[in-house]
Structures are given as structure tokens and as C-alpha cells.
Amino acid sequence: xxxxxxxxxxxxxxxxxxxxxxxxxxxxxxxxxxxxxxxxxxxxxxxxxxxxxxxxxxxxxxxxxxxxxxxxxxxxxxxxxxxxxxxxxxxxx
Numbered sequence: 729x730x731x732x733x734x735x736x737x738x739x740x741x742x743x744x745x746x747x748x749x750x751x752x753x754x755x756x757x758x759x760x761x762x763x764x765x766x767x768x769x770x771x772x773x774x775x776x777x778x779x780x781x782x783x784x785x786x787x788x789x790x791x792x793x794x795x796x797x798x799x800x801x802x803x804x805x806x807x808x809x810x811x812x813x814x815x816x817x818x819x820x821x
Contacts, residue, residue: 735779750786753778753795769794 757763758781766777769791776791787795 749788751789751792752784752786753792755783755785756780756795767795 756767756778763780766779769776769778769787771788771790771794776787778785778787778791778795
């Protein structure tokens with residue numbers, strides 16, 4: 729029952745945007761353990777719960793930008809960690 733309620737809330741929020749402002753996002757990574765919960769995106773006081781593993785999800789362009797920025801930051805953090813493997817104190821350069 730909570731699942732239907734979350735989906736209804738997201739659909740209601742998305743309907744506030746014109747169809748021109750909506751963009752399709754690729755399916756978010758999904759597994760049955762750690763990455764199974766929907767991804768929460770907060771924008772201008774609205775909470776968007778984006779289900780993982782579903783194709784054809786349309787969200788406002790700003791929500792897609794937030795997801796893209798999050799992925800970019802994750803990639804940058806991974807690169808930083810790989811570059812500094814074995815360094816004892818990352819605070820001193």
C-alpha cells in the first residue's frame with residue numbers, strides 16, 4: 729500500500745511540469761540487497777522517490793541534473809581514492 733502511495737505522490741509532482749520539461753532517465757542501478765530502495769531527490773521542497781531498475785521513468789530536467797551531478801561526484805571520489813591509495817594522511821599534500 730505504501731508503494732502505491734509513493735508512486736502516486738511522484739506522479740502528482742511530475743504532473744506539475746509541462747511535458748517539455750520532463751526527460752527520461754536511464755534505469756538506476758538495482759540489486760536485491762544494498763541498492764533496492766528508491767533514490768530520493770529533494771528539489772525546491774518536493775521529494776521525488778525514483779524507483780531503481782525501472783526503464784522509461786520521466787522526471788523534471790532539474791531532477792535529472794541532480795542525479796547526473798551525484799553520479800559525477802561519485803566518479804570523482806572513486807578516482808581520488810584510487811590516486812591516493814597507500815597515503816597515510818590524506819589531509820597533508
